[in-house]
Amino acid sequence: MSNEESSIENARGGSVDAQAPDEVEATRDAAQASESIDLADPEHTSGDTLPLPNDIDGAQIAGASQAAVATALASGSANLEGVVLSERYRVGKCLGVGGMGTVWRAEHTLMKKTVAIKVLHHDIVGRGEAVERFRREAQAAAHIDHPNVCVATDFGEMEQRGFFLVMEYLEGQTLDETLATVDRLPPDRAIHIIDQILSALEQAHQFGVVHRDLKPENIMLVERDGDPDFVKIMDFGIARVPMAEEQDDARLTRVGRVYGTPMYMSPEQASGETGIESRSDLYTVGVMLFEMLTGTLPFIDKSSVKLMAMHLTEPAPSLRKRAPEARLPKSLDRLVLQLMAKDPDDRPATAAEVRAELARIKQGGNTQTWVSVTRDAVADSSVALRRAARPLKPHLRRARAWVKENPQAKKAILGALLVLIICVPLGAVFIFSDSAADNASAQSMEEQENALASERREYIEQIEASALINALAMGDAQGALQKINALISEHGDNPHLHFLSARAHIMDETPQEALAAYQKAIAAEPRYGSVKRVRDDILDQFRGGDDALQELAADILINALPRAETNAALSEMARMGKGASLRRRAKSALEQNGRLAELEPWNRASIELRFANGCTEHRDAIEKIVAANDPRGLEIIYYYDDRPRRGCGTFKRDDCYGCIRADLEKAIMTLPPAELLPAGDSAEDASSPDSAP
Structure with a gap:
């Protein structure tokens, strides 16, 4: 695929309908511009990075007077390596040249x-607004003491009106550079950033500071304490700072003058309004x-x-419609639409409110991207296979074009696709092996799953349902459901179709219908109750x-799924x-159906310990x-032994x-050690102990 085709197809990974290559490229160029845009003057200044001339030698400057050094620095065109600025900063290599400095x-x-x-460019030192923006950047950074803000430590004016700003030195890459290397970010990573x-x-908003020019270029990702995505926000050059004089603020943000980056600016910024408030930054967060x-x-x-007119008038697009193959949750889609509301009053009120909502979305466990049906075709135990699973949409598009030119290959390609999506087991069976017998049982279940996959493939071929498989592979849940209903009407009920219907409903985030379809599949073919993907969804x-x-899920677990696997899952919960x-809820399900007594002694006693009082x-x-x-009893013993040693009493x-x-220490010393223990979910909030003695 050519670069132009790639830019149209992806625009960093997403499909943009009817976009010409020059439109995408021009829009990308616009991201570089953080200079002011005057709506009355279409010839606004670009902020693109420029090459640094090498016409002045640093050695010549080193022996010059302080005034000459100031002049050279302010010009922005000198090779300044070796120069000592303000008698304390020895200048090294150039890191970059932008529109301002x-x-x-x-x-x-x-x-x-x-x-x-x-260092502010010499050619704009005489422009009062540019100097004011430079001063604003220093003021804003100085008033925000936050680990995720690039620290400004010094600001000064030299002779010949040379201005400089000293900042924290960062090594890493910008968010813009990161996005250029991937199709998209996984939701968990995006939410973390x-x-x-x-x-x-x-914190900035609490101090009355509004950034007004957030964009991926101004977000640096650095390595910090093992976190490769530690954020540093840079460039507060057009921030609104409450400490500034009102007259200066009016001059910098007068009506008709628009500051910011067109692709990321809020509607109120695009309209040239004065008095931009904190919710403008939240709109830009939604865009990013x-x-x-x-x-x-x-x-x-x-x-x-x-x-800018689009930001003012056009409704924000849906995440799920723009990138359906990403299988993003509706809750995340709703939040982004709220952040990008045209009316600031319709957006979340504060950054804290948005953070709380993101935490709820992440806690709901629905932020992992789906890889459509192909994810189900990959054994969860194989990291290599998981990495190999990628959204099929662009590959299928190219494959269809090739197949049209090679009709003889159509049958072979379809067969291979069916093998990939239908034949491969829908997930490796991950069961903690209590004994050799359990290992044999797990192997038997895996064989059942393989047999089901083979039978499902044969049935799909028999009823010529390749269009259904294509729809599922493309992430078209609605299209798949329509085809399944038509196939059921034509061929009658079938457990394989009910299973695929459940998977389509899961992709469509209609879990009630998914569980009902699973019930039908298991009722007609009990082996589906042993499929890991089915059990996990329930x-x-x-x-x-x-x-x-x-x-409904409890009813299916108790009455339809294999007893041993259900007991293991409920007891772990x-x-x-x-x-x-x-x-x-899990304990109640075990008790109401007489299953608590069926558990092994260590398991019953562990649950008893979790619900103990006093x-x-x-x-x-x-x-x-x-x-x-039993060494498996150490799981709950270690959990309590790791509890914080403070948290009760008056203070x-x-x-x-x-x-x-x-007693815990004695148990640890007495119980036999185990080389491998099940990975219990013990990462709870240590600040809220449950049922303390």
């Missing part, structure tokens, strides 16, 4: 600390989140003026669905499930775990589990 690496000669210095941006904005999740911008046009709804879904309500009940449960003499300084610490 040149950025240099430097060293503080006394502190031996590496810094970055931005956006949450840090919002955290910084939360849209770009990170879909790989393309919400609005694209080669004209900056038209782009357990997901038991864990996090609404009341009706939880009840009762022991280590996230949230007291989930643990109570020191005596906790000690009794620990004694039963020790008596069971929250007492150990909530102090009366059982000795």
